[in-house]
Amino acid sequence: xxxxxxxxxxxKGGVVDDSALELLTAAKAIRPAAETVALVAGNGAxxxxxxxxxxxxxxxxxxxxxxxxxxxxAEVIRKALTAILPKGAAMVLLHDTFGMDLSPxxxxxLDSTYVxxxxxxxxxxxxxxxxxRQEYGGQVSSRSLCDMNNGIVVNVRSGCFAADETQAGGNxxxxxxxxxxxxxxxxxxxxxxxxxAGDVDITKEDVLVAVGRGIGDEENLEIxxxxxxxxxxxxxxxxxxxxxxxxEKSRQVGTxxxxxxxxxxxxxxxxxxxQHLGGIKGNPFIVAINKNLKAPIFQVADVGIVADxxxxxxxxxxxxxxx
Numbered sequence: 001x002x003x004x005x006x007x008x009x010x011x012k013g014g015v016v017d018d019s020a021l022e023l024l025t026a027a028k029a030i031r032p033a034a035e036t037v038a039l040v041a042g043n044g045a046x047x048x049x050x051x052x053x054x055x056x057x058x059x060x061x062x063x064x065x066x067x068x069x070x071x072x073x074a075e076v077i078r079k080a081l082t083a084i085l086p087k088g089a090a091m092v093l094l095h096d097t098f099g100m101d102l103s104p105x106x107x108x109x110l111d112s113t114y115v116x117x118x119x120x121x122x123x124x125x126x127x128x129x130x131x132x133r134q135e136y137g138g139q140v141s142s143r144s145l146c147d148m149n150n151g152i153v154v155n156v157r158s159g160c161f162a163a164d165e166t167q168a169g170g171n172x173x174x175x176x177x178x179x180x181x182x183x184x185x186x187x188x189x190x191x192x193x194x195x196x197a198g199d200v201d202i203t204k205e206d207v208l209v210a211v212g213r214g215i216g217d218e219e220n221l222e223i224x225x226x227x228x229x230x231x232x233x234x235x236x237x238x239x240x241x242x243x244x245x246x247x248e249k250s251r252q253v254g255t256x257x258x259x260x261x262x263x264x265x266x267x268x269x270x271x272x273x274x275q276h277l278g279g280i281k282g283n284p285f286i287v288a289i290n291k292n293l294k295a296p297i298f299q300v301a302d303v304g305i306v307a308d309x310x311x312x313x314x315x316x317x318x319x320x321x322x323x
Contacts, residue, residue: 004035006062006085008093008102009054010072014046016053018261018281019094019156021163024057026156027092028164029121030129030148034090035059041069041077055171057164062176071189074101080180082109088151095155096255096278103153112151115144117274119160119299129154134274134296158278159300200234202251207233207264210253212276213240214269214290214309221246223313224268230320236260238276254279268309272297289313 005027010017020038027036038054040047041064055061062084068076085091089110093099095117107114119141120132127149133142146152202208209228215221221235228235235251242252253260254276261282268289270276277300280286288301291308298304305312 025161043070075185083181107153212238212270218246
């Protein structure tokens with residue numbers, strides 16, 4: 001096994017994704033004494049900006065530059081990574097739509113172990129990695145012992161590892177573009193579709209009151225609106241609420257909705273699927289209110305309240321208004 005752990009870093013508009021330092025923590029847990037190498041693909045000045053930022057935290061940055069990397073294409077990235085990664089490489093990526101597109105095929109090309117949706121790393125036992133995953137919608141935690149002898153590709157769920165803020169990087173950027181080989185692909189980028197803005201931009205709110213299927217009915221949204229007004233917050237939701245057409249798509253938080261970075265996030269009647277949690281960035285203070293004691297949201301919440309939101313939210317609103 002190589003004495004390095006590789007982390008694929010995503011970015012947009014020259015801004016590094018918040019998950020980068022969470023993935024760094026996971027990488028150090030896999031091989032504590034190894035070098036951490038960030039893999040960054042892109043083009044132009046934005047790529048250079050990203051490499052400089054990432055270099056503050058990682059031992060090395062391996063850069064893939066060129067027109068082929070101007071937009072994220074998992075087929076192209078997979079070919080490039082297969083060409084540049086050493087035999088037995090340990091690789092960490094985010095468990096999002098792009099990571100899930102890239103990783104399974106990459107592990108096959110590298111002839112390595114693949115494990116998805118990891119929420120915790122418990123131990124390293126020689127060439128074995130013990131990871132924690134969640135099954136049945138987060139109702140059950142499972143532990144898997146993974147063979148790293150031929151390398152491993154790990155998808156890590158967003159928000160499950162604390163960000164490594166040490167900034168003890170080597171600032172060494174290595175251009176690997178010439179080693180990427182054939183980058184022809186059957187798929188190509190056509191256009192970037194940006195969602196239309198709604199009446200409220202939840203991505204810019206410091207406090208959010210999020211409602212899920214536990215709200216019960218559209219008419220019950222009023223109690224969430226009342227709480228949001230008392231807190232000076234905005235109301236957002238999980239996908240079931242949008243699917244029921246109770247709130248517009250612009251209010252949805254998650255991998256198929258908006259990405260938000262509030263300071264406080266009240267999750268009301270939300271189970272806490274990884275698709276929803278994937279849209280919450282910046283380590284906000286999370287208050288979870290759910291009548292199901294085993295709801296996965298409680299595993300990431302700073303404060304958990306077991307209660308029916310239809311009874312509890314009006315009481316909370318009254319307390320806020322009186323306080």
